[in-house]
Amino acid sequence: MRVLIVLLMLASAASAGLVNDGSFENGECDAGSAWTCFTETPECVTIVDPLGSWGFPAYDGVNAVWLGGVCENVGISNQVCQDMIISPSQLTFWWMGAYTLEAEQEAWIEVRVDGVIAHRSQLGLEHHTLGTWAYSEDLFGLIDLLPWEDGASHTLCIIMDNLYSNNGSTAANLLVDYLELNHPVATQGMSFSTLKVLY
Numbered sequence: 001m002r003v004l005i006v007l008l009m010l011a012s013a014a015s016a017g018l019v020n021d022g023s024f025e026n027g028e029c030d031a032g033s034a035w036t037c038f039t040e041t042p043e044c045v046t047i048v049d050p051l052g053s054w055g056f057p058a059y060d061g062v063n064a065v066w067l068g069g070v071c072e073n074v075g076i077s078n079q080v081c082q083d084m085i086i087s088p089s090q091l092t093f094w095w096m097g098a099y100t101l102e103a104e105q106e107a108w109i110e111v112r113v114d115g116v117i118a119h120r121s122q123l124g125l126e127h128h129t130l131g132t133w134a135y136s137e138d139l140f141g142l143i144d145l146l147p148w149e150d151g152a153s154h155t156l157c158i159i160m161d162n163l164y165s166n167n168g169s170t171a172a173n174l175l176v177d178y179l180e181l182n183h184p185v186a187t188q189g190m191s192f193s194t195l196k197v198l199y
């Protein structure tokens with residue numbers, strides 16, 4: 001007996017899942033990536049295989065985005081951006097943080113759409129998860145981009161804003177991998193609309 005179950009998502013006609021190059025496996029910013037990178041230190045790459053520098057593999061595949069950190073003795077701010085149609089509206093990702101015990105630093109992670117801040121969280125010791133990948137809802141909460149779910153193309157950016165980094169000797173670090181657009185759980189409308197049983 002073969003059983004085929006077909007589930008339809010009624011909340012939206014769009015399919016949820018990984019965004020274009022959301023696992024950053026296309027390569028470095030100027031070498032095939034669908035993302036555009038902005039950094040204060042162009043000589044230091046943004047999309048990396050973290051196994052070498054961090055000692056831990058990417059969440060998925062080989063590459064991840066390395067936001068923040070110290071490069072050329074400067075605590076850097078950097079970001080990755082891509083134009084996309086936002087649907088469904090909940091942005092999720094996996095992250096690993098490295099936050100030093102130095103008190104004299106201030107860093108923020110931001111999600112911006114068309115330059116507008118959609119989410120902003122200050123990084124702290126609770127984000128020091130070195131060795132463990134965490135889901136975005138852990139500590140960053142639900143990031144719902146509903147105002148931009150209108151069928152038009154928007155510029156989505158994931159940003160590290162290192163405001164102060166103790167003279168460049170320490171800085172907050174964040175690896176980000178596997179960005180998805182999902183249906184917000186609170187409004188998820190999944191139902192068994194079709195059930196077929198084949199014999």
Ligand SMILES: [Ca+2]
Nearest residue numbers: 023060061063
């Ligand atoms: Ca990856």
